Amino acid sequence: MANLSGKKVLVTGGAGFIGSHIVDRLVDLKCKVTVIDNLSSGQKRFIQEHLKSKKISFSKSDLLNFKAVKRLMRGQDFVFHLAANADIRYGTANTKVDLEQNTIATYNVLEAMRLNNVKEIAFFSSSAIYGEPYIFPTPESFLPVQTSLYGASKLACEALIQAYCNLFGMKSWIYRSVSIVGERYQHGVVFDFMKKLNKNPHELEILGNGKQKKSFLYVKDCVNGIFTSVENAKDSVNIFNLGTEGHTTVDRVAQIITAQMGLKDVMFKYSGGERGWPGDQPFVYLAINKLKGLGWRQSVRTDEAIRRTVDWLRENEWILRERR
Incomplete structure (x- = not known):
């Protein structure tokens, strides 16, 4: 359970599709928002209104640049981590991309949090971690076999987050999402x-x-689900499916x-x-x-x-x- 009103919040991938909608909500909550995005897929124009009004700050940085992540993490209260490679198909052509842009990037975020004593993170995972399940609708408790490098990298991210929570007293909200539109x-x-x-x-x-x-979930319903759980879920590690009826x-x-x-x-x-x-x-x-x-x-x-x-x-x- 977290009250984000007025807090200092870092959003990785905050110029992207879902990330920019998260930024909108945080601005409404009068948060002091810092966006990290390398603009490989993000669009600065998605957050341009907030930049013009100086309601947020922006850094064009890659999460593989640990020094930059550590510096930008300083003084933050909460992290929304959405930056990732989102192209599952591309991962078979370049087998490093999911490891680097998803797993190693998430490690850098977590380590920067640890070194700066930042304790709370919301992470956008994926339904891809379930592989090809045999239970439908698939619950959070299903134990998956991986069928994509993307899904495997996201599951590795979840495991790292859980370990950091248990070892260093952090708290997390993890979202296994269907396709967002x-x-x-x-x-x-x-x-x-x-x-x-x-x-x-x-x-x-x-x-x-x-x-x-x-399954396709509307982006504003997705954001509502994220904030509903951040504001109400109390466990050290909170895992939620974001899906449809x-x-x-x-x-x-x-x-x-x-x-x-x-x-x-x-x-x-x-x-x-x-x-x-x-x-x-x-x-x-x-x-x-x-x-x-x-x-x-x-x-x-x-x-x-x-x-x-x-x-x-x-x-x-x-x-x-x-x-x-």
Whole structure:
């Protein structure tokens, strides 16, 4: 349980999709916010309003630069750690990226916290740590076998956080999240489909067979879940699934996107197989009873969350052009 109002808070990845929404909430709470982001995927314009009003400070730094992390950690009360490699597919081509950008970066954050006597951290993990579970909806207690380097690196991060909490008296909130969508979204299946459809509005390539079952949570519901648990969960290590009441298929996502873009008679072409790429999870559906027990509720259903994402991307086509 933490009261963040007026506190000094460090946000890694704070110029990113979810991180910038965390920053918005912290500014509302009148926190003194420091953002660390190397801008490899983050967008400074997402936090530009706060920078102009001098409500936050920003450092373009990489978490692998331990001296910078240690310096910026000085005097902080709380850490939101969201910076990470988010491209699961890329990890198979460059097998160091998840180790470095996820696990080693998290170690640097934790060690900087220890040396500066900062005791509280909220960490954004992933549903990828569950691999390919056989229990649905999947509870936090499920013991996973890893199927991706990304998932393995995130699980290693969780283990490091738990060890630091037990050894050095820290407290943590860990979030195993499904895919997040909404305003400022810039990576994932909705993004990929829209880029393809902008190039060819008559045909859409879908990786896998389109039958993969996925969960998509609206970003503001995600942020509400994070703050609900930070403000109410009392254990030394608090682990929560961030998910939805149901799930959908990749085919359904494609149908929603094409309809929202006003496209008709789009031909779907499939690469085949039950997963889109090595490490892809064919079924993601998390149990959310634990978070609901703290009073949190999903307010925006999946179809509407995807529609809002499509609308935002259409209004901000610069990001479709700039992001690969």
